[in-house]
Every structure is written in C-alpha cells, then in structure tokens.
Amino acid sequence: MKKIIYLDTETTGNEEKDRLCQLAYKDGETSFSELYKPSLPISIESSAVCHITNKMVADKPTFSDSKDYSHIKKLLEDENAVLVAHNAKFDLGMLEKEGIAPPHHICTLRVARYLDRDGVIPRHNLQYLRYYLEIEIDATAHDAAGDVLVLEKLFERLLKKVTEEEGDEKKALSKMIEVSNTPSLIPVITFGKYAGRKIADLAREDPGYLMWLLTEKRKSEGDEEDWIFTLEKNLQKK
Helix, strand or coil: CCEEEEEEEEECCCCCCCCEEEEEEEECCEEEEEECCCCCCCCHHHHHHHCCCHHHHCCCCCCCCCCCHHHHHHHHCCCCEEEEECCHHHHHHHHHHCCCCCCCEEEHHHHHHHHCCCCCCCCCCHHHHHHHCCCCCCCCCCCHHHHHHHHHHHHHHHHHHHHHHHCCHHHHHHHHHHHHCCCCCCCECCCHHHCCCEHHHHHHHCHHHHHHHHHHHHHCCCCCHHHHHHHHHHHHHC
16 A cells, blocks of 8 residues: 655745745655755745745755755655645745655546536535535635645545445545546636636637637646646537
C-alpha cells in the first residue's frame, strides 16, 4: 500500500517567479507546518489571502536552507509515497523550484471534477467543496496547516467514491493517480457574463465566446492546461 502524504503550500503569489513561504503536510499521525523566508517579498494580494506577512518570516530561513529540507525532500521523493494536494500542479511547481520532485501524486481538484460528470457542483476549489460536501472540521481556511486537514477529509470522501466505482481501494488509488495526470474537463463557467452556465451548452449557443476565451487562456502566463483542454474539447463537439 502506498503511503499517503497530504500537503499544502502558501506562497508569495501565483506567478512563475513566486516561491513558497509556508509548507504543511500530514504523514499518518505526524503533522508538520512551518513558515520560511522566500527569496522575494510576499505580495499584498497573497498576504490578504493567507495572512502571512513579510514581518512574520523576516527571521526565518529559506526553505532550502532550513533544517527541515532534507527530511521533507526524502519523505516526498520516496517511491512508495503519494503526495495528495488540491490543484496539485501548483504545489508541485513550487516544490520543483526547491529541487523536490515527488514520483506520484493525486490532485483532489481533478478527481473531484472527474466524479462530478454532470457538472452539479458550481465550483471545485477546496473551501467550496468543504462546505458543499458538509465536511465538518475545525480548520482555518487559506492556512497551509488548516487546508491540509480539509484536504485529508476531502480525499477520504473521494477515495470512497472512486473505490465504489473501481471495486477496490488499490485500483481506486491507481485511477486517482491516472486522473490526476490528465487534464480535466471543467463543466461550468464560474466567472463573467455566463457564470453558472455549462460549457457544453455554451459551445452550441455562443461558440464565439468560447473561442475568445480559449485565445485568452492560451496567451495567459498562468497554468491554464485544464481550461485549454476543456475549451478545445467542447469546441470540437459543437
């Protein structure tokens, strides 16, 4: 059986240049959370979300220079470990900048979208799923340690559902890893004039809007892999 490690990071921002300033994980009964001084300032926008300020990390070491680094690298790069994160590609990108490359991962965002085949859930971000699925847990939102606790409970719910479909837990974990490594279909627009509308419907009713959105996503410097995949697929079917 693979060893499941739940992980979340808080960062200076969400652009390519940004770095982690908090890392938290849960490995069995062991929980860990620590702040680190990043190589660039934490943006005001990021502080407004995670409530970590530059003053709070001023006397901290960088993650790569910390006493925690070698242990965390060994833990996450263990061939028997599976890193679980929400929107895992973002956290994996942050870890990659620190020289850490986990061999296996499960993205609960992509698995949640995979299971929501009819697009019933309006949003799939971690905190929305927390309350939509009525996950009752005492955890601070947008704090890496708190998000790890929510992540664990969400993963357990998703694993149960996938196990029901696949027949046993080992097959379910393999399926979740497979889904996590494949671009996911986003069922519903969550912004703009068509917020709340199914993308499949818009492909028939207003393909021009989706073409414009696809152009914008292709130009974006952010990670838009799922959006590009979704829009291309839907426009092919129109």
